[in-house]
Structure formats: structure tokens, C-alpha cells
Amino acid sequence: MPPATRRGNGQVRAALEPTSRLILRGGLASLRPLFGSDTHPRPGRPYTTSGRIHTLAGISLVPRNSPCLCGSGKKYKRCCLDRERELPRKCDALEELVGLGSMFPLLRPDCPEFDAWAATRQTDDVTRELIEEGGALLPEVERERIARAHAQEFPDVWRSLVGDLGDQAAAEQAAVIGAIVAALAEADGVDPTALALIERASEELGDDPAETLALALDPTDLWSIAEATAAGDAVAEIPDALDDDAYEVLWTAALEAEAARLWSQPHERRLARLVERLRKQLPFAASATASAVLTEACAAYASDENVRTRLAALLLADSLGALRQAQTLAAVAA
Numbered sequence: 296m297p298p299a300t301r302r303g304n305g306q307v308r309a310a311l312e313p314t315s316r317l318i319l320r321g322g323l324a325s326l327r328p329l330f331g332s333d334t335h336p337r338p339g340r341p342y343t344t345s346g347r348i349h350t351l352a353g354i355s356l357v358p359r360n361s362p363c364l365c366g367s368g369k370k371y372k373r374c375c376l377d378r379e380r381e382l383p384r385k386c387d388a389l390e391e392l393v394g395l396g397s398m399f400p401l402l403r404p405d406c407p408e409f410d411a412w413a414a415t416r417q418t419d420d421v422t423r424e425l426i427e428e429g430g431a432l433l434p435e436v437e438r439e440r441i442a443r444a445h446a447q448e449f450p451d452v453w454r455s456l457v458g459d460l461g462d463q464a465a466a467e468q469a470a471v472i473g474a475i476v477a478a479l480a481e482a483d484g485v486d487p488t489a490l491a492l493i494e495r496a497s498e499e500l501g502d503d504p505a506e507t508l509a510l511a512l513d514p515t516d517l518w519s520i521a522e523a524t525a526a527g528d529a530v531a532e533i534p535d536a537l538d539d540d541a542y543e544v545l546w547t548a549a550l551e552a553e554a555a556r557l558w559s560q561p562h563e564r565r566l567a568r569l570v571e572r573l574r575k576q577l578p579f580a581a582s583a584t585a586s587a588v589l590t591e592a593c594a595a596y597a598s599d600e601n602v603r604t605r606l607a608a609l610l611l612a613d614s615l616g617a618l619r620q621a622q623t624l625a626a627v628a629a
Contacts, residue, residue, distance in 0.1 A: 409437075514612075
């Protein structure tokens with residue numbers, strides 16, 4: 296039986312499983328598998344970030360022996376034919392580079408000035424002017440961090456992307472643009488379905504601030520697709536023959552251990568920002584009870600390290616639903 300159906304974590308959590316939560320709020324539906332069907336980093340990258348795979352070579356409308364349309368005076372086959380063949384590969388690489396900020400939330404800007412600006416700019420219409428406005432708020436050191444972070448963590452994948460695009464500077468610029476777009480796309484409120492659940496289950500949730508916050512936050516705003524993969528590998532080691540109670544104990548322990556192993560100061564800063572952003576949005580109209588429970592949960596997060604630790608593990612558990620969804624999209628596209 297797969298982990299999603301074996302998890303317990305209380306009746307409240309069972310009422311809204313991670314996969315359904317992510318489908319309702321978007322989650323990783325817009326995030327594409329970068330690493331291929333097994334989601335592990337590898338230079339080959341057979342899939343584009345849209346999940347499509349190229350199986351046919353492009354067909355040119357220009358005869359091979361005709362003069363090249365670029366005006367060089369050479370035959371097309373000796374001039375721009377190879378460039379045309381390279382175009383799909385360049386486009387795929389550019390799409391993946393721009394998508395890094397969505398799949399790897401720690402690539403998104405870590406800058407108070409940018410956060411304050413982005414809080415007032417959440418919109419579905421992300422224009423070039425908006426990207427440039429946000430980019431101007433980032434210090435040079437932060438732009439460099441975003442541009443180089445993925446290369447440091449996955450050097451082989453980065454070299455492959457840069458090689459396909461053919462321009463290191465353009466690759467870095469695409470990563471920064473994608474990080475800004477992903478930051479602007481972060482939800483600026485609690486999903487209505489999750490908010491309704493918190494409202495209905497306020498008595499049960501009142502004693503568990505980490506559970507309350509985990510329902511209100513999007514796990515893909517904290518954990519990356521690579522980290523979700525590592526968590527999935529960890530729980531896959533648990534023997535499936537165990538009874539439900541024993542399985543749940545080991546499942547919870549495995550995710551807590553994996554969250555502790557993956558945890559870093561950037562994770563800590565990002566989670567604190569997510570909770571603080573939620574706190575500033577309170578109270579929610581027509582949800583007085585849920586708002587009160589969330590207010591108490593935010594206060595508990597600020598004062599209790601155990602709440603912070605458990606919240607990180609719960610969100611990592613929820614990221615498994617997003618990972619399964621991304622894997623399903625890749626399988627369907629194949």
C-alpha cells in the first residue's frame with residue numbers, strides 16, 4: 296500500500312490528503328519534471344520542462360541547396376540549417392532554466408525589500424516591466440546567488456543546460472527571471488478549501504499549531520522537487536508488510552529524519568517568511584474561527600522550536616503529493 300494511503304497523522308489531515316490539496320490549489324501542477332522520468336538529476340534531461348519529448352526532427356521549408364535566407368550568400372545547408380536544428384534544444388533549455396525557480400523555492404529572492412514589494416504585486420499577469428521592477432530591487436550579490444545556486448547543487452545538469460542554450464550569461468539571466476516570476480506566483484492567501492477545513496476542525500487543530508500551519512501553507516514554497524524525491528526514497532525503504540500503526544510510526548520518523556538532514560539556514564529563513572506573510576494576512580473575512588486558530592498557530596511558531604521542527608517535517612510529507620503529481624504528468628507526457 297503506498298505511503299499516501301498509509302499515513303495517519305490524525306483525522307483532520309486525512310480529510311485533506313496532500314495530493315488533493317495540491318490539485319485544488321495548483322501545487323506542482325505548473326512545475327515540470329526537470330530530471331526525467333525518475334526525477335533524479337542527470338545531464339541527459341530527456342524531457343522538456345513542459346513534459347513534452349522531441350521524437351521527430353524539425354522539417355525545414357527551405358530547400359537544402361537554396362541560398363540561405365539570412366543573406367550570407369551561402370547555401371542553406373552550409374549556413375543556418377544546423378542552427379535551425381539547434382532551436383528546439385535551445386528553447387527546451389531556456390524553458391527549463393526559467394522553470395527552476397518554481398521547482399526549487401530556495402532559488403527565489405531572499406531579500407526583505409523584494410518581499411515587501413512582491414506582497415503588493417501578486418498577479419496572474421507577470422509582465423516584462425514587472426520582472427524588471429522586481430529585479431531592480433535585488434542586490435547584485437543576491438542576483439549572483441540565484442544565478443549560481445543551481446550550478447553549485449547540480450553541476451552536471453547546469454552544464455547540460457548551458458551547453459544546450461549556448462550562453463552562460465543568458466542561462467544565469469533566465470534563472471534569475473524565473474526566480475522572480477516564481478516569487479510573484481506564490482499564493483497570497485490560504486486556499487479556500489483548506490481555510491474551510493480549518494474553520495470546521497478548529498477544536499481539533501487548536502492543540503496542534505504545526506498541523507494548522509501545514510494546512511495553510513503550500514509545501515512547494517519550502518521544499519524542492521529534488522528534496523521531495525529524497526523524502527520519497529526514504530519512505531520507500533519502509534517494509535510495506537508492516538501493520539498500519541507500525542508503518543505510520545516509521546513513516547513519520549523517516550520524514551522527520553529526512554527533514555532534519557535537509558534543513559538549512561535558507562530553509563529556516565524561508566519558512567519564517569512564509570509564516571510571517573500568513574500572519575500579516577490575518578484575519579480572513581468570513582472565517583473568524585479559522586483566523587483565530589491561525590493567529591495562535593503563528594504565535595506558537597514564533598515561540599516554540601518544536602512547532603517549527605514539526606511544521607518543516609509535515610510540509611516535507613505534503614511535498615510527496617506534489618512529487619507524485621509531477622511524476623504522473625511526466626508519465627502521461629511520455
